[in-house]
Amino acid sequence: MNNLTKSFKYVDYLWDDKKAESLGDNQVDLFLYRSNILGADLRITNYGGGNTSCKTIEKDPLTNAEVEVMWVKGSGGDIGTLTRSGIAGLYTNRLRDLKKVYGGLADEDRMVGLFNHCIYDLDSKAPSIDTPLHGLLPFAHIDHLHPDALIAVAAAEDSEKVTKEIWGDTMGWVPWQRPGFDLGLQLEKCLNDNPGIRGIILGSHGLFTWGDTSYECYMNSLEVIEMASEFIEKKIKEKGSVFGGQKVQSLAKEERLEKAAQLMPLLRGLCSSENQMIGHFSDNDVVLEYINSHDLERLAPMGTSCPDHFLRTKIQPLVLTLDTNEDLTDSKAILAKLQPAFEAYRQEYANYYNTCKKDNSPAMRDPNPVIIIYPGVGMFSFAKNKQTTRVASEFYINAINVMRGAEAITSYTSLPRQEAFDIEYWLLEEAKLSRMPKEQPLSRKIALVTGAGGGIGKAIADKLAAEGANVVLTDINEDSLKEAHATYKRDVSTYAICNVTSNQSIREAFNKACLEFGGVDIIVHSAGLAISKPVEETTEKDWDILQNVLVKGQFELAQVGVEVMRKQNLGGNFISIASKNGLVAGPNNVAYGTAKAAQQHMARLLAAELAPDKIRVNTVNPDGVIVGSKIWEGAWAEGRAKANGITVEELPAFYAKRNLLNEIIYPEDIANGVFSLVAILDKTTGNIVNVDGGMANAFVR
Numbered sequence: 001m002n003n004l005t006k007s008f009k010y011v012d013y014l015w016d017d018k019k020a021e022s023l024g025d026n027q028v029d030l031f032l033y034r035s036n037i038l039g040a041d042l043r044i045t046n047y048g049g050g051n052t053s054c055k056t057i058e059k060d061p062l063t064n065a066e067v068e069v070m071w072v073k074g075s076g077g078d079i080g081t082l083t084r085s086g087i088a089g090l091y092t093n094r095l096r097d098l099k100k101v102y103g104g105l106a107d108e109d110r111m112v113g114l115f116n117h118c119i120y121d122l123d124s125k126a127p128s129i130d131t132p133l134h135g136l137l138p139f140a141h142i143d144h145l146h147p148d149a150l151i152a153v154a155a156a157e158d159s160e161k162v163t164k165e166i167w168g169d170t171m172g173w174v175p176w177q178r179p180g181f182d183l184g185l186q187l188e189k190c191l192n193d194n195p196g197i198r199g200i201i202l203g204s205h206g207l208f209t210w211g212d213t214s215y216e217c218y219m220n221s222l223e224v225i226e227m228a229s230e231f232i233e234k235k236i237k238e239k240g241s242v243f244g245g246q247k248v249q250s251l252a253k254e255e256r257l258e259k260a261a262q263l264m265p266l267l268r269g270l271c272s273s274e275n276q277m278i279g280h281f282s283d284n285d286v287v288l289e290y291i292n293s294h295d296l297e298r299l300a301p302m303g304t305s306c307p308d309h310f311l312r313t314k315i316q317p318l319v320l321t322l323d324t325n326e327d328l329t330d331s332k333a334i335l336a337k338l339q340p341a342f343e344a345y346r347q348e349y350a351n352y353y354n355t356c357k358k359d360n361s362p363a364m365r366d367p368n369p370v371i372i373i374y375p376g377v378g379m380f381s382f383a384k385n386k387q388t389t390r391v392a393s394e395f396y397i398n399a400i401n402v403m404r405g406a407e408a409i410t411s412y413t414s415l416p417r418q419e420a421f422d423i424e425y426w427l428l429e430e431a432k433l434s435r436m437p438k439e440q441p442l443s444r445k446i447a448l449v450t451g452a453g454g455g456i457g458k459a460i461a462d463k464l465a466a467e468g469a470n471v472v473l474t475d476i477n478e479d480s481l482k483e484a485h486a487t488y489k490r491d492v493s494t495y496a497i498c499n500v501t502s503n504q505s506i507r508e509a510f511n512k513a514c515l516e517f518g519g520v521d522i523i524v525h526s527a528g529l530a531i532s533k534p535v536e537e538t539t540e541k542d543w544d545i546l547q548n549v550l551v552k553g554q555f556e557l558a559q560v561g562v563e564v565m566r567k568q569n570l571g572g573n574f575i576s577i578a579s580k581n582g583l584v585a586g587p588n589n590v591a592y593g594t595a596k597a598a599q600q601h602m603a604r605l606l607a608a609e610l611a612p613d614k615i616r617v618n619t620v621n622p623d624g625v626i627v628g629s630k631i632w633e634g635a636w637a638e639g640r641a642k643a644n645g646i647t648v649e650e651l652p653a654f655y656a657k658r659n660l661l662n663e664i665i666y667p668e669d670i671a672n673g674v675f676s677l678v679a680i681l682d683k684t685t686g687n688i689v690n691v692d693g694g695m696a697n698a699f700v701r
Helices: 017-022 027-039 092-100 105-118 131-135 148-155 159-170 181-193 214-239 253-271 285-291 296-302 307-313 331-356 386-409 417-424 427-434 455-466 478-485 503-517 540-568 590-613 635-643 648-658 667-680
Strands: 051-059 066-073 087-091 141-145 171-174 199-202 206-211 278-282 371-374 378-383 446-449 470-475 493-497 522-525 572-577 615-622 688-691
Touching: 017 027, 027 051, 027 066, 027 141, 027 214, 066 092, 066 131, 087 092, 087 105, 087 131, 092 105, 092 131, 105 131, 105 181, 105 427, 131 141, 131 181, 141 214, 148 159, 148 199, 148 206, 148 214, 148 386, 159 171, 159 199, 159 214, 171 181, 181 199, 199 214, 206 214, 214 386, 253 278, 253 331, 253 371, 253 378, 253 503, 253 540, 278 386, 278 503, 285 296, 285 378, 285 386, 307 386, 307 417, 331 417, 331 540, 371 386, 378 386, 446 455, 446 503, 455 470, 455 522, 455 572, 455 667, 470 478, 470 503, 478 493, 493 503, 503 540, 522 540, 540 572, 540 590, 540 615, 572 590, 572 667, 590 615, 615 667, 635 648, 667 688
Parallel strands: 171 199, 446 470, 446 522, 470 493, 522 572, 572 615, 615 688
Antiparallel strands: 051 066, 051 141, 066 087, 141 206, 199 206, 278 378, 371 378
């Protein structure tokens, strides 16, 4: 191996000696540590891409003999987040003995089933198709990675010659072949034919590197990637430009984001013709350089080269022909321009399927594009959830980097369509998809919740997210929003400061929803405040703020939200969080009760108007939500206590005793009411659901 160095320009050196020392001589832990830091650099491998392994000597539980065991990333895992539960442990000798029963390329699928007969660790994750690629090589630690720079070399014309130019005789090269047992045999042969090499380039695919220790393997991988990266950057400098130079001028950042927010709901609706999708938008420098170039028209239809890329992104993107300065305010006119492009894309995908399919091929999948390019603006992606669509975007950015490098070296080559199809519609890939867990009730839905910085609004957002929705938290208090947003995992939520008395603020919140997720399906108006005063003490200011926040705010939320929903043409839900006080008259409540009654009747009016759009509008009436509710903090609680002749501390018990069920009502109960309306009662609109423990005087019938 070459002299090791910690100085890298194109990859990040992340090895921490103290962390490694704390793992002692536990080779499996060191292999997992190496995997995690490799997966932390997207230039090295993307989410779910690549695999890593190590081999150790263990005691056979049946014979007490010492045996070699290979620990390798299991099927469907991600090296960046890999843990012990995500790996498979196999007897290396049994895996190698499979050579005796291998029947050639037609036998590949059967071989995957035989990997289970090689299992040493009974808690193993299912072994992946790449298992023999690691098992048939003799090294203690092995990395199989998909670095952009290496795939650029692998996908370049004359890839084998380029490999020699960069690494001389220190690297092997094997031509493209679908992953499987035979590819493992090809790697073994390459090593036997070229003893002493430090790694192998897989044509159109990626890289194999190794080492005697986890650290040596890590450094070997980084050095090989660094050498390829330096070579590519040198070639780019020699050429002076990439992708044929700039053809289209980008809009300014704010203009790009505004256009993307306007366009996203239309694109989402078109991409959701078969299955509802969640969106993602990217306009970083790498994307803009490619989508604004002269060579976009030539390169985009060629498709990606690495299987990991096109399995996530489809074989090729859809490039929009909209002018950069297109006026997007007339959504009907823009839709008329977009529809033919989508129809042509779907037809082209169907032709690809019908031309390449075999007798046992799975049925054609959703023919809509995953990646959509708008020159001058940015790149959109659409998939079943936020993580999948974000990762698809990241993979296509990897593919852009590959094309950039390959074009600089010689010229870019993609996989033949039949080879790509055989990967995309591989029966083993289909089996993997069939094992995916059932989607949650609100999967593929996007919810915008006002007043979500705490109390009832946060409880509603929590419930919708727990049932699979992406949530957009809005509130006037940024600190509360940040705190609430921090309680969710990545790819679940975003937030926007929103004053519901400001139309501009509302529009900005919906723009955030469109940019982050593609649009909106559920709107919950939970923002509110409560003022309890006798009529003679109620001021004009009291009246106006209640009307503005509760009533006008609800109207403007509906007005802007319906605009987005109609662009998508996917229906939707609008939920008004009103109050029992809108149905029942009581003392010291004229301003608040009037506003709540207006919310309730507005919901009925909207339900009647929006039904043709399949937008359902319903109301949830809480009552006595004292514990955990923001409006019961301070003056409102004091006012209600005074009106009922009790102390503030006695309020929860008082309100529980006055309902028929004698139950304390919590924010989570209101959230359950919202969930029932958006996920279960799917043929209900214009309705009121009371969540109050049973108040006879509030019965709506």
